[in-house]
Amino acid sequence: MLLLKNANLYAPAYMGMNDVLVGGGKILAIGENLDFNIKELEIYNLDGRILTPGLIDQHVHITGGGGEAGYHSRTPEIKLSDITKYGTTTLVGTLGTDGCTRSLENLYSKAKALEYEGISTFIHTGSYATPSVTFTDSITKDLVLIDKVIGVKIAMSDNRSSYPTDEEIIKILAQIRIGGMISKKGGILHIHMGGLETKLDFIFRILKDFSFPINYFSPTHCARTKELFDECLKFQKLGGFIDITTGGSKFAPLDEVIAYGIENGLKLDMISMSSDGNGSVPKFDENGNLVGYGCASCESNLKTLQTIVKNKILDIEKAISLMTKNVASFLNLHHKGEIKVGNDADFASFDNELNLYDVIARGEFCIKDGRICKKGFFE
Template sequence: MQRGASVIKIIKNANIYSPENVGAADVLVAGGKIAAVGKNIEASFEGANIEVIDASGKLMIPGLIDRHVHITGGGGEAGFASRTPEIRFSDISASGITTVVGLLGTDGSARNVEQLYAKACALEHEGISTYILTGSYGCPSITITGCVKKDMMFIDKVVGVKIAVSDHRSPHVTKEELTRLAADARVAGMLSGKRGFVHMHMGDGKAGLDMVSGIIRDGDVPIAQFSPTHVNRSSRLFESALEFAKMGGVIDITSSMDGGGDTIRASEAARLALESGVSPENITMSSDSNGSIPEYDDKGRLKSIGVAGIDSMRTELCDMVKNHSIPVETALKFVTSNPARAIGAGHKKGKIANGYDADIVIVDEDFNVEMVMAKGEKLVESGKCVKKGFFE
């Protein structure tokens, strides 16, 4: 049984988005799972401690799933002093996020997958759900076992592999190398019952997604094996990402890109994708939190560097609904059920439904977080973190 789950909880009268609109209903939480969703739920169990939570006038949504977080930090493009810090547990929970996928960035030398795994286990112990990607920017991929296939097959948290494509910091892989990596990920996923995908950091290189499109067109690797992220980095990349999505691929929009320069703000990118005919099922959104935000001039020289924050996903969720007229149930898919499915956790994450993990967030009409529950345990109550990380 999950820690904190011995108390049975009934959340009453919330307006539930599962992410589909369920309407006003109650939710029964027991053993870290959602045990029932319905009207006027009452429960009586001998010897049980039952907590009733009144959520009248509030929205209940699934815990947000951030599929791109530099949990051990990232960066380093301006030297060792520019290495970004590890993420804190309370920063994750305060943003309404209950599941993260940790990954490495530019630096696959001073940082490694072993550290990534250890940090993911620490965050899981503290109270959220975690997965990781093996690899980093480079090729061949850095791993724990010495083999991408074996990392995916034998390390519980590894659900895919990361690589950088079409970026001046990328390893400039060939079509054959990327095809082989995708094929290895596919076979490893099949053998281990995982998604087994290639998560591609997309830069603003001239080739964009051309190589991936060629692999799909000329070969036998299914489009579902490729997961391009940062697709709103530039208008040129975004246009090719829309075509990729219309072919059936899933694109990942980065919520920390605010529309400066040639980037497209995440909420606007989501609206443009929907208006262009992309299926709502083929869009996810992630924060790139604790990764660096470097800016280069036209000669490739570093001009400035910052750090991405994790709350941007919740901010962009609100902006999609409030300022771009995207229905709540559609916008929520991008940060709940779609990423759950993309990482192979769609059977237990991303929905308010019987048998799913009790990852529940209560928000007001402006998506301000009031309560966060992860696997039945309260992490945030009345807008304040009631559980902190080990050293917080």
């Protein structure tokens, strides 16, 4: 058991100075000046540092991404410490362009491995393509029978998509809806948004022509272009939830994107941020020729959080919510995203400048006093 003392607590709602008791991977008690006579109780003094929920990253290529430039351009699998050292304690793994040499079976196995090593993991079935690759013979069965599957991924408005018709998309959504109902997972269609001029046209048509519930749509990479972001603001006004990628293409620095959004009606409780971590990052020369590939980092979430607060776009409570409470609420991740009794014991601690000090996942330290103390099996 673990007692966290003297935490400046953001749950993410600000709660002031509190202590937090942890046991069995869960939050057992929160209060001022907690004191317990418990054998083998570890007491860790935060000395007034900020304590928040662990970050939830809903878009990570845990088995690698890339492949668009050939077999050699596939990025490698991610390591545990490359997730936790940036404050992330829960993630959703996805496939990308390559749903051929990358398999759902490998995605599931890697998610289980990361879970064994200490963090919480979920995955989406599908990839960029339609019809969606699945574990079983249907999306509905994947949601019902595969424990970690919480949604389906496809690509739209992108030259690497399969250009599905509205009728094909609505059939996917219908399967998600039934699978989500039976499994009580909710279920979403996680949509990689590319840079084509079609933007969110297909979503608006489906909402109009089929009257399908808006809460099943989950567009990501929503700040890729200003035109796409403006469309996403319209989608929000209809009740939609959007996700901004911190590590991918964007039309402006994300603190400026959020400021622009707020000026134009952005709903802060209907937006999240994800890293697109471990995906491929193409490198071009001055003539636009591809000269190499890099690998995206999950660090972009942490850096964006720090910048948004430092530049006074959002306060800590609102900024933290974009990567904790908002994500958990939209994805139906019960017991995640908030520091409250009964929830999973996932935490990140920061100094007043939001430098990361500690990361605790399911009640165990991954990062302690700024040092990695838990590594993956092959690290």
